[in-house]
Amino acid sequence: MKIKTICVVGAGLMGHQIALQAAISGFESFCTDTSEAALQKAQDFALDWIKKNQEKGKIDENEADAIKKRLTFTSDLESAACGADLVIEAIVEILAVKRELFARLDKICPPHTILATNSSYLVSSKIADATSRPDKVLNMHFFNPALIMKLVEVVQGPHVSDQTVETVMEVSRALGKVPTRVNKEIYGFVANRVFSAITQEACYMLDQGVASVEDIDNAVRFGLGHPMGPFALLDLVGIDLEYDVRMARYQETGLAQDKPSPALVARFAADNFGRKSGKGFYDYKK
Ligand SMILES: NC(=O)c1ccc[n+]([C@@H]2O[C@H](COP(=O)([O-])OP(=O)(O)OC[C@H]3O[C@@H](n4cnc5c(N)ncnc54)[C@H](O)[C@@H]3O)[C@@H](O)[C@H]2O)c1
Structure with a gap:
């Protein structure tokens, strides 16, 4: 499956940089959060990053404009996630809150959409059964700061299909990362x-x-x-x-x-x- 549009839920420490990385790497990127303040901070960070990289000559005006055009900040979860091929959740580390969000995403997103969690410690098998697509729910674990750190751990719980893992490995590479495939759910990953x-x-x-x-x-x-x-x-x-x-x-x-x-x-x-x-x-x- 070809991933074109990525939605990042949670614009905090991790999410704001994952969403920006997606836009930099050519994906249509949506960043959403329940907090307007977090969204504003994420947008300010992205604009500042684009400006600085343009000044340093690392990106030209066309690229700067294209990144801005590909990156949307909104507090409306439905509009952010309804067209996504991949959703990356980066919200608070509370299982009940994550399960509630995944159940909502399952209703909002088309059937092909992969729902990933960036959680460091909650394995996706604790979340997957809140959706009707457990084979498409997995851990996609970035490292802080997500723009700089190259590693992404892609974890295959027993419910996750090979196709989902392979697609997420491929997306990770397209994001400029080095994905590590983790064949079993294990506390703390690798x-x-x-x-x-x-x-x-x-x-x-x-x-x-x-x-x-x-x-x-x-x-x-x-x-x-x-x-x-x-x-x-x-x-x-x-x-x-x-x-x-x-x-x-x-x-x-x-x-x-x-x-x-x-x-x-x-x-x-x-x-x-x-x-x-x-x-x-x-x-x-x-
Ligand atoms: N901090 C790290 O170094 C790090 C590294 C890798 C993975 N993680 C994982 O990433 C996730 C996020 O961590 P963080 O450090 O970015 O947290 P954070 O507290 O900085 O950001 C979380 C954001 O999620 C928003 N949020 C909370 N509930 C929401 C909801 N229901 N819908 C939409 N937005 C909501 C909050 O407003 C906040 O802006 C956690 O699961 C954590 O385990 C963190």
């Missing part, structure tokens, strides 16, 4: 699982007094060739986000290995969330 294992081990070593924050980061950077150490990366992602994700997982599994480490808990409790609060594993006020 990249976040690896990241989680690294950060948990790094925190364990810090708690045990094995090495300092700086030395563990240096070992990972200069020994393993990672561009950033795990603590610098946690400060960037947000210690509050990491704590919430770990705590939710721990409450679900009850396994000691999923429990947030003392190093993480102490910083979370002191409101030291990382770069955003000026202090985390490192002090950014200095």
Whole structure:
């Protein structure tokens, strides 16, 4: 199936950049949100991106106009989604809200439309049965910032058809991304699982007094060739986000290995969330 029109629902941190990326890559792109303020912010960001890239000579006037023409912002879900071949949902991480949205999208969209969720942790099999087309409902997981990060994880739950996966892999490539096919639904998918294992081990070593924050980061950077150490990366992602994700997982599994480490808990409790609060594993006020 050829995808021509993409609708992104949710114009927040992830959605505004996914919608812009779609327009840049030549798709007809609709960006919708229940919040007018979020839509305005997304539109301002897109216009600013186009202006800056035109000034830098990366796109010419014709391309700038074409991107603007291909990108529509609206709070009307029905008009945004009714002509879409692919819908990418990027709204709040609450299962009941996502299920309600997918049930609505199922009624609004034509039968061929693929309904994807950008969720990092909710697998599509928890959502698919809210629609009459489970074979066309899957996780299409972008990374932040979506304009820059190349990875898209395309996850094939047991209900998803091969054709849907192949179409979404192809769209991801057309969006300039490198898609990874994930053959099974697994908590955290691939990249976040690896990241989680690294950060948990790094925190364990810090708690045990094995090495300092700086030395563990240096070992990972200069020994393993990672561009950033795990603590610098946690400060960037947000210690509050990491704590919430770990705590939710721990409450679900009850396994000691999923429990947030003392190093993480102490910083979370002191409101030291990382770069955003000026202090985390490192002090950014200095
Ligand atoms: N933040 C990240 O780094 C990241 C990375 C990958 C995936 N994700 C996933 O992407 C999704 C969105 O995350 P985010 O960080 O962009 O969130 P966000 O809070 O920045 O944005 C969510 C947006 O959805 C809107 N919204 C809420 N309910 C809505 C509804 N029913 N209909 C339309 N719009 C609605 C909100 O107004 C808000 O603008 C989540 O599922 C998250 O797991 C996030």
